[in-house]
Amino acid sequence: MNKFTYYNPTKIEFGKEKENNIGEYLKQSNIKKVLLVYGGGSIKKNGLYEKIITSLNRNNIKFEELSGVVSNPVLSKVYEGIELAKNNEIKAILAVGGGSVVDSAKTIAAGVKYDGDVWDFFINKAQILKALPIFTVMTLSATASEMNGNAVIINDDTKQKYSISSVLINPTISIINPELMATVSKEYLAYSAVDVIAHCIEVYFTATIHPHFNSRLVESIIKTVIETTEILLKNPNDYDARAEFAWAATQGLNGLTPTGTKDGNFPNHMIEHSLSALFNVAHGAGLAVVIPAWMKWYKEKNISQFKRFAKEIFNNNDENVGIEKLENWFNKIGAPITLNDINISRKEIEALADNAYETAKVWGMDTIYSKEIILKILEKA
């Protein structure tokens, strides 16, 4: 077991109607003015916006708004938010939405407290030293951004999808009310399920040290995601399934699963980021395409863990059957599983590999993932 530091100071408020207390939570934290960040406006249609504003007003919390954050969130919108926050004496960022909104909020929170270009953090040119506090109300569970210090943003100029990580941008309080997720489309539920499974299996398969305890935690999350996704596809209003899915998703990338592991990395995310960056593919959809291809290429390097996966998740002793069953499950829940399924043709593979190799360099993974290797994996997709 490898040495580690585990520190996750985010407070989770989980359950029905918790969003009505957002104003109280902000007040208890001595916040008097927030930048309210959200997406395309669905929160205005479903009444969530109204609830949030009511709670803010009741607690005399002033606010400015930044709307229009898109999935695969872009840097230009982040710049807009930083400008708004700087000009309006904003004391905290309140994100209402899914991972894209929260990641944008985190980047704004760090950018406000930095004199240079916030993109510096993404290309390892500068380190986050300060950030505004962040509060979230989640409307989609997948990225665990509500309980970690990670943010992923696409630079719309350079077409780079890069990430930052710092405990300084862990949300102070995150509200997870599974009821707010009941309207998530079946398509996005499937993508979310794939994303959570991806978070779990990246380190599970790639770490050179992976304690049994961690394998069991990861398998607990995957089993829960599979079980609850199948329930939710039949009955989107099953509160308990939605709640278990949400909490398992949070545990999937809040820092717990990789504790004590060594050398784990995120090759599927690395390659997928190029799909999102170049072709605006939904993150979970891209992962569903990359994962089976990567697994087929990688399995020989950690055969015992692939056998374990097949056994624990699909009750089968053959590692190839484990991969096949996961691929079939992605297909069954409606996720794409080939590049063809997402309308990417063979001739575009070259550009994808180039872009992913750049990410490999930034993430320090280029010694394993040369352009040729990435091409080989993409060929299998």
Add this chain to the structure above:
Amino acid sequence: MNKFTYYNPTKIEFGKEKENNIGEYLKQSNIKKVLLVYGGGSIKKNGLYEKIITSLNRNNIKFEELSGVVSNPVLSKVYEGIELAKNNEIKAILAVGGGSVVDSAKTIAAGVKYDGDVWDFFINKAQILKALPIFTVMTLSATASEMNGNAVIINDDTKQKYSISSVLINPTISIINPELMATVSKEYLAYSAVDVIAHCIEVYFTATIHPHFNSRLVESIIKTVIETTEILLKNPNDYDARAEFAWAATQGLNGLTPTGTKDGNFPNHMIEHSLSALFNVAHGAGLAVVIPAWMKWYKEKNISQFKRFAKEIFNNNDENVGIEKLENWFNKIGAPITLNDINISRKEIEALADNAYETAKVWGMDTIYSKEIILKILEKA
């Protein structure tokens, strides 16, 4: 799934040699003077004391000492610590030891900031509103006290073993170096294993709502404890087994496993506390006696979860076999499983039941656990 708040701001520093940085961690937290709390002095024999002092001195951290904390820690020692801390401008408590030392440190930390009698917190006469920061270096893993806000103390006057719980007494930083635990006796390892399993199964069996995800987390911890205990009984120096045991123990009572459950309670702890309080039985030993008896009495009330337990932990479909196998396992690792094994005779059962019923009242469990019911359970032991 029930609503919940999850907040655990304790930072864990896990791994070899981390204790050498305790001075640096304190310095980073702006602490200039600590009260060093420890037990019977084994840390002086094995060199840990020397390492801690060296680290403190290197960072110009002054300290006072409180030694002699016993397992089943007593209130009189806590009073002594509070007095020492108040008279010496102590800014933090540094606990070096196992759960008893940490629980004493937490109680001192709360007591220093309270004008009344610290026992008020234990009998629900007052609430903890402030506490000194707490730092720990663990030498035994079992109670998860290193990552929660719980403390259990015996009032040596009244023979009450009661507890407090507040996030204000969560340690700021806890150091877990599994190497420091290599000298734990086989007896205490067994007791620790029982204690961790007890933490896991209390809510697992008693909650009226218990999501599958939580059951899987609990089962992950129990499987890990069983696996690693068996390795450690053969080879106490197996670092990885010691490390997995330690981290599983921490997860067993850091607030994660009961998230989203409803109405779970701690009857085995409740009854065991009377064994410790009246007969100074080691906590884990007492639990090993109480648990099988309680399970036999309770199983009808939650038969599906007892069947699940038998299946998941012992791969058997019969709930009675699950209980029997756990009892046998306690026996196999050297824990007592009857009152007779710990030299408590039938005529003492009455006094035990009286004492436990008093705890039931303080814990709000007296509607289920009448004196007659407690007697019935003790009869099975």
